[in-house]
Amino acid sequence: MHSSATPYLKALGTRLLAGIPVLLLVTFAATALSDLMAGSAAQAILGEFATPEQIAQLNAAYGYDLPAWQRYLRWLGNALQGDLGHTLYSQQPVAQVLFDRALVTFEIAFAAMIFSLAVAVPLALAMAARAGGRLDSALRFAASAMLAVPTFVSVVVLSLLFSIFLRWLPATGWVPFFDDPLGNLRHLILPVMCLSVHQVAYFFRVARNEFLATLQQDFIASARAKGFSTRYILWHHVLRPSLPQVLTVMGLSMTYLLGGSFIVESFFAIPGIGWTVLSAVQDHDLAMVQAILVLTVLIFVLVFALVDLGYALIDPRVEVK
Amino acid sequence: MSMRRPVWPTMSSAAALLALGLSFTAPLAPASAAEPARGGEMTIINGSDIKGWDPAVTNSTYPGGPMDVLDAIYGFIVYVDVNGVVQGGMAKSLTSDDAVTWTLKLRDGLTFTDGTPYDAEAVKYNWERAADPDTLASAGTWAATWAGGMEVVDPLTLKITLPAPNAIFAQQVAELVPFIASPKMLEAAGTDKTKLQPVGAGAFTLESWDQGIGMTLARNPDYWDAPRPYLDTLKFKIIPETNSRISTVVQGGATMMAGYTYQFGNNAEAPGVATKEIPIRGIYRGYFNFENGIFQDLRAREAFYAAIDRGRLMQAYTQTKGYTAPDNYFGESSAYFAPDYKVPGYDPEKAQELIDELAADGKPFEVNIVTYPNSDMKRLAEYVQQVINAYDNASAKITEVAMANLRDTCNQQLAYDVCFDGGALVSNGAEPNISKLLGTGGALNWSHYSSPEMDKLLAAATETVDEAEIKADYAEAQKLFAEDLPFYIFGEDHRHLLLRDDTGGVVNSNGGILQKQYLFVCDAACVE
Numbered sequence: 001m002h003s004s005a006t007p008y009l010k011a012l013g014t015r016l017l018a019g020i021p022v023l024l025l026v027t028f029a030a031t032a033l034s035d036l037m038a039g040s041a042a043q044a045i046l047g048e049f050a051t052p053e054q055i056a057q058l059n060a061a062y063g064y065d066l067p068a069w070q071r072y073l074r075w076l077g078n079a080l081q082g083d084l085g086h087t088l089y090s091q092q093p094v095a096q097v098l099f100d101r102a103l104v105t106f107e108i109a110f111a112a113m114i115f116s117l118a119v120a121v122p123l124a125l126a127m128a129a130r131a132g133g134r135l136d137s138a139l140r141f142a143a144s145a146m147l148a149v150p151t152f153v154s155v156v157v158l159s160l161l162f163s164i165f166l167r168w169l170p171a172t173g174w175v176p177f178f179d180d181p182l183g184n185l186r187h188l189i190l191p192v193m194c195l196s197v198h199q200v201a202y203f204f205r206v207a208r209n210e211f212l213a214t215l216q217q218d219f220i221a222s223a224r225a226k227g228f229s230t231r232y233i234l235w236h237h238v239l240r241p242s243l244p245q246v247l248t249v250m251g252l253s254m255t256y257l258l259g260g261s262f263i264v265e266s267f268f269a270i271p272g273i274g275w276t277v278l279s280a281v282q283d284h285d286l287a288m289v290q291a292i293l294v295l296t297v298l299i300f301v302l303v304f305a306l307v308d309l310g311y312a313l314i315d316p317r318v319e320v321k
Numbered sequence: 322m323s324m325r326r327p328v329w330p331t332m333s334s335a336a337a338l339l340a341l342g343l344s345f346t347a348p349l350a351p352a353s354a355a356e357p358a359r360g361g362e363m364t365i366i367n368g369s370d371i372k373g374w375d376p377a378v379t380n381s382t383y384p385g386g387p388m389d390v391l392d393a394i395y396g397f398i399v400y401v402d403v404n405g406v407v408q409g410g411m412a413k414s415l416t417s418d419d420a421v422t423w424t425l426k427l428r429d430g431l432t433f434t435d436g437t438p439y440d441a442e443a444v445k446y447n448w449e450r451a452a453d454p455d456t457l458a459s460a461g462t463w464a465a466t467w468a469g470g471m472e473v474v475d476p477l478t479l480k481i482t483l484p485a486p487n488a489i490f491a492q493q494v495a496e497l498v499p500f501i502a503s504p505k506m507l508e509a510a511g512t513d514k515t516k517l518q519p520v521g522a523g524a525f526t527l528e529s530w531d532q533g534i535g536m537t538l539a540r541n542p543d544y545w546d547a548p549r550p551y552l553d554t555l556k557f558k559i560i561p562e563t564n565s566r567i568s569t570v571v572q573g574g575a576t577m578m579a580g581y582t583y584q585f586g587n588n589a590e591a592p593g594v595a596t597k598e599i600p601i602r603g604i605y606r607g608y609f610n611f612e613n614g615i616f617q618d619l620r621a622r623e624a625f626y627a628a629i630d631r632g633r634l635m636q637a638y639t640q641t642k643g644y645t646a647p648d649n650y651f652g653e654s655s656a657y658f659a660p661d662y663k664v665p666g667y668d669p670e671k672a673q674e675l676i677d678e679l680a681a682d683g684k685p686f687e688v689n690i691v692t693y694p695n696s697d698m699k700r701l702a703e704y705v706q707q708v709i710n711a712y713d714n715a716s717a718k719i720t721e722v723a724m725a726n727l728r729d730t731c732n733q734q735l736a737y738d739v740c741f742d743g744g745a746l747v748s749n750g751a752e753p754n755i756s757k758l759l760g761t762g763g764a765l766n767w768s769h770y771s772s773p774e775m776d777k778l779l780a781a782a783t784e785t786v787d788e789a790e791i792k793a794d795y796a797e798a799q800k801l802f803a804e805d806l807p808f809y810i811f812g813e814d815h816r817h818l819l820l821r822d823d824t825g826g827v828v829n830s831n832g833g834i835l836q837k838q839y840l841f842v843c844d845a846a847c848v849e
Contacts, residue, residue, distance in 0.1 A: 038726035045372050045514060047380035047387070048728065049459035049764045058457055061512070089372045090532035091515055097532070156564075164568055164588075171568035172560055269560040269569070271534045279533040279561070282725075283372075 008312070012305050019301030024076075026297055027290050031075065032068040034286055040064060041088055041284040075290055085287035097276070098291045104174060105265070105272035109257040111188055112195035113250065119196070120203035121246070125234050127204075128211035139204065146201035151260045154197045155267040162190055172269035191264045195257055202256075206249045210242040217241075244311045251307035258296065355825045361842035362554035363576040363824070365389075365835070366566045370533050370559050374519040376500035376507075377451040377458035382832030383747065384579035384599060384816060388499075389834045390557055393538055395500035396523035396838075398425075398444070399491055400830040403600045407491040408830070411439065411501065411522060411545070415494060420486040420786050425479040431522050431545050433503035439522045441479040445471050446504040455512050459764075460497035486784040488791075489752040495831060496753055524550040524838035535559050544838065551826065551841035570594065570819050577820035579833065581745070583639035585819050595822040595848035598815050599833040602652050603745025605635070606758075607809035608731060608767040614738045615686060620675045622806040624686065625739065626665040628672035628715075629708050635812040637704035638697055647813045649799045650748065650755065659796040662803040664810065673712055680714040688717040691737035693724040698743055705739075732767040740767060745814040747832040752783060759798070759807055770807035822846035 042058035043050060059065040063074070078085060084094040127136040163171035169190045175183035214220065215238055223233050261274035269275070273292050280288035367385040376395055382388050397410035407415065413426040431439035451458045452468035467490075470482035483490060503520040510516035519527045522545070525538035535558040540550050558575055560566045566578045571591045582589065582596065589596045609616035609625070616622055631646035648663040665671070676686045688709055692698040702719045709717035720737070722730045731740035746765070748754055756779050757765040761772070775798060782794035816833050825847045826839035 038723045038729070045375075045378070046457055047372075047378055047459055049380050050457065051459070052733075054457040054459070054461075058514075086515075087532045089370065090530045092530075092532060159565075159568065163572055167572060170574055171572045172565050173558075173569070173574055267562055267565055269558070269562070269565055271531070276533060279370075279559075283370075283533070285532075 008309050011309060015305035015308065016301055019297060022301070023294060023297045026293050027076070028068075028072050030289055030293055031072040031286065034284065034289075035068060037281070037284065039284065041286075044284055045089070071286075075287070079290070079294070084291045087288055088283060088285040094287050094291045097288065098273070098295060101271055101273050101276045102295060104176075104270060105258070105261050105274060107177070108188065108191050108195065108264070108270070108272060109254070109261060112192045112199060112257055113253065115192055116196045116199035116203050116253075117246075117250075120200045121207050124204050124207035125211055125239065128208050128215055128238070129230055129234060131208075131212055140208075143201035143204050146197050147205070149197055151194060151198065151263045152267075154194045155264055158190060158194055158197075159267065162193075174268075174270045174272075187268075187270075191268055191270060194264050195260045198256065198260070199253055202253065203246070203249060207242065207246050210245045211238050214238045214242045247307055247310045251303050254303045255300070258299070355841075355843040355845075355847035357548075357551050357826055357839075357841040358844075359548060359551050359841075360553050361551075362556065363552055363840055363842065364556040364558050364574075366558045366560050366569060366575045366578040368559070368561050368563070368566070370535075373514055374502075374517045375456075375458075375514055376447060376502040376521070377456050377460070377498065379497060379500065380459060382496055382834055383744070384818070384829065384833040384835060386832075386834070388831070390536075391500055392523065392834055393525045393555060393837050394519040394523045394527060395502060395521035397495060397499040397830065397834075398501055399495050399499065400834075400836075401492055401495045402830055407495060410499075412444075415491045417488075417490065420488040420490070420784065421483050423481040423483065423490055424474075425481065427477040427479070428545055429477060432543065433505075433520050433522045434526050434541060434543070435503050435505055435520050437503045437505045437520075438476070439501065440476040441473040442476070443504050444479055444501055445473055446507070447501045448498055450507060451498050458498075463493070464498055486786075488786050489783050493753055525555050528554075533559055546838060550838040552837075555837060555840070567819060570821065573821065576824055577818050579816050579818055581639070581814060582817050583641040585817070589819060593822055593846075595820055595824075595846070597818045597820060597827055597848055599817060599829045600815060601829065601833050602654065602748055603814055603816065604647065604650070604748050604810050605638070605745055605812035605814065606742065607811065608737075608740040608742070609770075609806070609808055610731075610735055610738050610740070611769045611771070611807075612735050615679070615684060615688065616738055618679060618684060619806065620679055621684070621686060622809075623665050624672045624675035624679070625688075625809060626806060627668040627675065628712060629705060629811075630667040631811045632667075634701065634704055634708075638701040638812070640700070644812055647810055650759075650802050650810065651795070651799065652748075652813050657792060657795040657799075659799045662796070662799040664803050664806060669712075676712055676715050686712070686715040687738075688715070689720055689736075689738045690717055690741065691720045691722060691727070691730055691739070692741040693727050693743070694721040695724070695743065698741060701741055705741075728767070732769075735769065739809065742767075745812075745816065748813075752779075755779060755795075755798070756783075759802070766807075768808045770805065772801065772805060772807075775801050775805070775807075820848060822848045824848055 040055060040059055041064050042055045046054055046058060063071065084098070086093055087097060123139065127139055130136050159171060162169045170187055174187050177184040220233060220237055223237050261272055262278060264270070265272040265275035266278055273295065277289060277292045280292070371387045371390045376391065379388055398412045399407050399415045400410045402408050411428070411431065413428055415423060415425045417423040425444065427439065427441060427444070433439055437443065448464060448471065449468050450456050452461055452464035454461060458464065467481060467483050470484070472480045474480050500521070506518050506520040524541055524544050526541050528537040528539045530536040535556060538555045540553050544550060560569060563580065563584055567585060567588050569575045570578050571588050571594055573593060585596060588594065609622055611617055632644050635644035636642055649659065651658045679686055690702045690705055692702045706717040706719055709715050727742060731737050746754065754765065757763040759770065759775050760766065760779050761776050778794050778798045778801065782791050785791060818827065823843040823846055825841045825843045828836040828839045830836055
């Protein structure tokens with residue numbers, strides 16, 4: 001007899017396996033494209049006054065001059081044995097660096113997601129019930145304006161306001177949660193706010209429209225006829241049928257949050273994977289770039305697989321295949 | 322704001338001492354009202370991280386550059402102070418009477434942090450290693466010319482006999498091979514640079530390094546110059562974005578950063594913040610292409626100088642008023658400044674005349690401006706483009722290349738007419754930068770300017786110990802500069818530190834590198 005979880009696990013496994021070609025393609029592309037970048041690892045190590053001959057000698061000594069496919073196979077062989085290599089300059093184990101920095105990015109992305117949902121969904125529910133009202137119109141206008149603000153603008157404006165003028169929040173840096181929980185919170189607020197400007201508006205608009213559509217369904221009219229209060233109807237009859245769409249948006253939001261982390265982490269000097277991959281690319285630290293790409297592909301495949309399965313969990317009409 | 326400030330108030334006497342090959346045996350102590358106290362920590366923010374601990378791979382003597390970090394671990398064996406005078410650092414002195422035979426005197430009892438003695442053998446080993454082609458040191462070719470002439474006289478004395486007189490040898494050592502690492506560690510690492518560990522005898526030892534994020538250094542309790550270093554902990558933090566670096570210092574998240582006053586703006590007036598000028602002059606420059614295109618013709622170089630008001634160009638670049646265009650390679654405050662020789666000033670009529678003349682000769686004044694795409698450089702290039710386009714028979718276009726590609730595009734591929742590099746290049750002393758910029762094949766001579774007469778003058782200035790001769794040689798070099806216009810000097814500036822006002826013991830050396838052993842935390846505001 002099959003357990004009820006079996007189809008879900010199978011579906012999850014199938015989707016993860018489908019991600020393997022993507023993983024190989026992306027990591028190979030990173031190796032191949034690194035040849036097109038200006039400079040080289042040897043140039044960085046030897047400095048600006050190194051001669052072309054010296055650079056060529058070091059590139060040959062470390063195998064940086066091998067064809068892309070050879071370098072890729074070498075990396076892949078090591079990676080399959082669990083060895084992601086060492087950072088190019090400080091010689092730290094890449095796996096450890098990846099773990100430490102991914103935790104930072106995940107914390108920020110998770111906090112931004114929770115904060116955005118916590119603000120946007122209740123507001124969207126409330127405005128769907130008062131659709132067309134002044135407050136609803138004002139909030140829709142505000143949401144449109146917020147959606148138009150790119151992250152590289154929000155980081156500057158919010159940093160200027162909260163760090164420079166008001167001096168409430170630190171301008172840069174990061175404190176791990178287990179070192180200083182309060183310090184961690186202080187360093188978390190500004191990046192989360194920057195990422196949430198867009199996300200709150202996005203969730204609000206999508207959720208409001210979805211709630212509004214659900215409110216026009218016949219079963220809502222029945223519920224009203226039975227005399228249920230608006231609040232009861234919203235929480236018990238509107239929220240759940242509308243969630244699959246919100247869930248889809250959450251999955252897509254992960255792409256935005258990870259993309260946004262590049263800007264936010266760079267601006268606030270936060271040691272997450274966004275900042276790390278940017279500096280690793282500039283520094284020709286291919287082992288670090290590859291490791292982050294592997295993690296990023298895994299996250300995306302996993303998130304979209306979980307979103308698919310989430311539909312089935314929320315809505316019994318959806319069948320898991 | 323006037324950018325012409327006295328830089329070398331004691332330059333004449335300093336240059337005389339330098340020419341005689343003398344160096345002081347005690348480092349200059351910082352002038353500070355506050356009494357240094359032990360303890361505390363400071364965080365210095367840099368824009369980028371170092372790429373390794375090889376003591377022989379040295380470049381960038383500007384504050385916040387890789388050598389600034391390596392200095393904390395290894396310490397400069399000798400250094401050039403802000404007056405251009407060579408001072409004893411880890412070594413007592415490096416002196417010569419004839420500019421041929423140099424004597425390095427070391428301090429007694431110095432050891433590396435692994436217990437190996439910091440003696441004449443260790444220095445010889447390091448400099449021989451730098452000269453070894455397998456070390457891949459950029460100064461390797463230079464070091465190879467004299468490394469065979471080293472003789473260990475006793476554990477504290479190393480004699481170096483040069484193949485030819487070189488009055489600036491000590492300065493070159495301070496810039497090119499100033500760091501000495503434990504031979505034991507170097508031997509263990511062999512030619513594998515990834516195995517090099519930071520084992521020096523400098524003021525600090527490495528506690529941790531998180532690549533691209535920062536590093537933490539701890540006080541070296543066995544440092545030779547007790548009670549220095551005063552700080553218990555020194556941190557380097559990496560923040561690539563300039564505005565983020567500034568706001569971090571303003572907020573107290575770090576102690577200091579190096580930059581330019583135009584970058585700081587009103588932040589320099591924030592509570593708890595101060596600025597301190599690094600009294601080392603630097604020049605802003607563009608390179609003319611001497612191998613291809615319009616600027617092979619001297620008239621075109623003259624026209625370029627005459628066409629643009631360099632004060633306004635600096636205003637466009639820095640968004641700050643008050644800059645005065647320098648007259649020549651050496652600024653007015655330099656002992657070598659020769660007031661009679663000036664590059665062409667702003668003269669639009671003369672510029673138009675020259676441009677028309679070139680056009681009549683079938684040489685259209687079409688200028689390809691190459692630079693990299695940061696906001697300052699874009700403003701600079703766009704201003705130049707607008708001004709050139711305003712002349713008849715003249716046009717300019719801008720080609721942006723990645724910052725990492727600029728040297729390759731300009732110096733190797735020569736795919737430009739005029740090439741603008743960012744930052745003020747240190748021109749504190751005559752050498753070694755003047756030869757790098759103006760000597761045939763010089764590392765910074767992106768123009769590919771080649772003049773046997775200039776080469777002869779530069780060589781003559783380094784071979785003599787006679788101060789009057791040196792001045793005469795450099796006066797001639799400036800005359801030649803004003804005649805040949807080897808590159809485009811459009812401004813001069815001094816780097817500044819933006820720092821917390823309770824930062825004591827700020828002493829700069831070489832190109833502005835901080836002598837970190839002097840730093841201390843004051844009880845109250847103490848930045849002078």
